[in-house]
Amino acid sequence: MTWPPLREELRGIEPYGAPQLDVPVQLNVNENPYGPSSAVVADIATAVAHAATTLNRYPDREFLALRTALAAYLTPDGGGTAVAPEQVWAANGSNEIMLQLLQAFGGPGRTAVSFAPTYSMYPEYARDTSTRWVAGHRASDYSVDLDAARALIETERPSVVLLPSPNNPTGTALPQHAVSALCETVGDDGIVVVDEAYGEFRREGVPSALALLPAHRNLVVTRTMSKAFAGAGLRLGYLAADPAICDAIRVVRLPYHLSTVTQAAALAALRHAPELLGRVDDLRAERDATVTWLREQGLEVADSDANFVLFGTFADRHAVWQNLLDHGVLIRETGPDGWLRVSVGTADEMAEFRDALTHTLKELP
Template identity: 55%
Template sequence: MSEIEHLLREDLRGQTAYGAPQLDVPVQLNTNENAYPIPEDVAAVVAEFIGRELRGLNRYPDRDALALRGDLAAYLGHGLTADNVWAANGSNEILQQLLQAFGGPGRAVLGFMPSYSMHPLLARGTGTAFVDAGREADYTLTPGHVRWAIEAHDPDLVFLVSPNNPTGTALDAAVVEAAYEAARGIVVIDEAYAEFARDRASTALGLLEGRKRLVVTRTMSKAFAFAGARVGYLAADPELVEKLLLVRLPYHLSSITQAAARGALACATRLQSEVDELKHQRDRIVKNLRAKGLPVADSDANFVLVGGLRDAAAVWRAVLDEGVLIRDVGLPGRLRITAGNEEETASLLAAFDTVLERRPELFDSASEQRSASEQQQEQNQ
């Protein structure tokens, strides 16, 4: 053990930092980014908002980001106001602040893996114990399972993800309600991909009223194509929002970030057209991979989870050799694929055609693939 390793917190020793492979390949479909760059007309609006702030950069930003929070509340609707909203540098910082305020040493957060891989890492970073209650064999969650897990573990926080990453599945409102009724602590619904849901009304925002311990987190990284700007936010009861000010860093959200986000929000309707196109490409991937005999669950996110792989790591490498980068999320027999633009989708499907033809031993037999695919489609009817 090195001198520095010896001085590190014991629970961090031997750990590796989070990160997806960043490789220079023609088609990158591995980190769930929005495939479309900011349109020129939107970029002009964002630049105008930023320009208004440039000469005032000698002053600290609005510490509480009130104007941005008001714009976010207007975007979300559901009768929310700025007092219901909090913003930070990406939804990861939002989740970290929730853990700092309501978790910490001697406290626990309950999650349901496989789900967003940052949840246990954020818990560890804040000294909060992470408890994994697992999922059903098909990766779904039922109200009964969630209620049982909360009653069995009595966590201080509960993390639920809808649509879930990496499965792409959305939660039924009954699951959220069961979690809230069973929990004594904070219930967080991570809705990073909510704008891509087939039913936009499936959001938990409509459940916030009267539920003071319920939190809905969002991000501008996906639907707003704003991953590089790092803007995340939450909606909750005003008292809960107020408590987060106890742990936020002073002036944590820069004037430039706030201005850029407000410019993008002013163009929200324009940006939704790109969301609709990504949903189309997502469904195109699902349809085509199923036609090849591969089981793919219906997705409410901007990615899909494909199965039927005897050797997921080898398929990942073979697809990469065709110039397409997708994500190995560590689930046996499965890989995650981000929905790209029309050309990227064509390249992805062509890559799978090539690998299926050249390396059939990497996949389940054709009959097994068709059987699984047909069963999935029957369940969805």
């Protein structure tokens, strides 16, 4: 007998994880390069210190204050309709949000669908909840082929459809009419999850799926404080959906899953939302400049509404990745074969990236 007695389908599988290397320029996990100001740090510290006085008690299981603040933050993207606190749910990162959704609406005998290339954790959520996983394919420009998507959904009848917008790793946003069409195709047989982890980085005029919530009770829109809010270390993800979906998640969530400290820190960060989001426009501009520069080098580049850029193609992308690393720049070896992904950093970091890539293109055959 093989030790330990692991589930058979988990044997030999490596855990998820991007390289965490100590290099001068780290542009591989789509973090916001601008940390919180001293004023934000002080407010979070004060809030956490106050929360620490009650750590002998369990946290607020329903975290209503946080849900109210998140609803207020989301409302401007709701297309004129207010997002109510009972429509909001939060957890320890959007990873846990996704896992809870699969626990509640997936499971044995049920199917989850997405369209590749897409976020590499989706099939892992399905695996961990014993949900059957089916991946369709995107068009050559990485958009979702609506006719093919509807045909796949009609064939597979999934209980969960996962649609990242902007998509990771390509940065491609999904138009509202496509979201509506897929919600209608799925109907009451399942839910459609639009993962807007990078939603705040959308280009001007690209709407959020939040505006569609009143029209589709099977729609779930997820967000995170990891990216635009510069809160990757906070671990706070959340969703907006029909209140019945939030109620369903309560059945599978762990008791007191959101700590008192996390709730206090997230509330403090939301109080400083304008400041924390103040660099989003800078990052958008840097992203667009990076797309233009990469194309000027003769490379293929996917249009991006996120804080990263997918580019290629390379006969040996690992050699390119390694050469950049040798020059002190860490990016991500992910996505379709031959492609690489670079997170958008500060102006100085992106200058280092351009310099390193220029040398790499000259040094490699």
